[in-house]
Amino acid sequence: MRKEGFGEKVRRLREERGWTREQFCDDELELTVRQLTRIELGVSKPTLTKIFFIAHRLGMSLFELMPDYVDLPNQYVKLKYDILRTPTYDQFDLIEKRNEKLLYVYEHFYDSLPDRERVALDALQSTIDVLETKSDIFGREIVKKHIPQIERKRKYDVNDLLVIHLFMEHAYLSNLRKKSDNRKVFLKLMAELPKQVMMMEPEDLFVLRNVMFATIRVLGAKGIYDPIPTLFQGLDQIMQITQDFQKYPIFSMLRWKYELLVHRDVNRAHTYCKEAMVFAKLMGNLHLMEQLQAQWRRDTSDFATFLSC
Known part of the structure; x- marks a missing residue:
């Protein structure tokens, strides 16, 4: 029941x-x-x-x-959201700070947290491990146990999204064969993400944004391009609602990749490249600017190679 x-x-x-x-x-x-x-x-x-x-x-x-209600410690909630909100952009010092906060949470709060919070934290840690090692051995049991439950939901919360993010990183490393169960689950969850924008509290939308970014990465890697514009619309909607544009350079990068891969439009792609640079400069993030410039050179080189074939 x-x-x-x-x-x-x-x-x-x-x-x-x-x-x-x-x-x-x-x-x-x-x-x-x-x-x-x-x-x-x-x-x-x-x-x-x-x-x-x-x-x-x-x-x-x-x-x-609410017999199941547990008031989460304020310090834990703050640390959790700090960890989720802070982008690392592969910068060692930011990665170290994130890892220190996670270690503090595990040492001081984990044992007293309700089961759903523990699952969410383990999903977050597993996602980080998958990204760092490029191996999907981390978090397999979490995905196996909790994704079927999440599939039945109409509305996702932050903890659901952390498990979905882990699933997306597993999907990136799998082959997602046509007609496979894994592909069906992926497409079903992917289709639900844009619907969540108007259901979630504005302060939680950044978590949905991060999952959408991960999903677009999977779609691009697997050559499934049709759903991407809908996810772009959802991302743009989130940024307009929250007025949080810290991930806009990454958003513009994904759009330039889409223009190159799908429309073969270098000029429009370059427009998005310039847009990404402007936002990264406004943020004062020189490391991100260098990363974007290097990515643009690789992408246009690959595009030129493709055209010459």
Whole structure:
């Protein structure tokens, strides 16, 4: 039997008491009707303050309403998001700082975390290990156990996305044969990603953005080009919503690669190259500028070789 979600439970308990959403929210100072609607539909996750208000309105304790609820330590949440937010761009000092934070989390918080948080952390660490070693031996059990569960979901949370990211890195290293189960799962998850943009809280969209980048990398490597423009649209939408453009140079790089590979349009690709350089310069990241310049030289050299064949 499927476990009742938090929003479904709130709606059931409210309706059992014969209240409309307007009656439940009262003067809407603590919770608006729109917020309650999104919570009950599973589109939005409530803050701790709103959970307490809902429990109070229902005449229940927090434990009665959410027996599985565990308040995560603030320091852990901050470290987790710092690790997820900080791009390394293959810079040794940034990689070292990220690894130090991960080690601190494992040493000071891991044993006291709920199972889902442990799985998410292990997925994050496994993703890093896969990227560093170019081997998919890391995180196989996580993918095998949790991806089938995630497939059944309509809405993903941050921890789901961390497992999906691990799956995408495994997919990059596999051959994704046509009609294989792995390819079917990959295409299904890929198609769901753009739909998540309007379902997620804005502060979590950067995690979805990173998974979309990883997915485009897989699509390009496997020669599956048709879905890429939809993912580009989703990425652009995320950046407009969040006004966070730190990954825009990478976004522009992917677009120049797409123009070269699919449309064979060097001029348009070069436009995206210049765009990437401008954003990297505005960020003051000289290391990234050098990486982009080297990538452009390799890509145009490969393109010239292709045309001469």
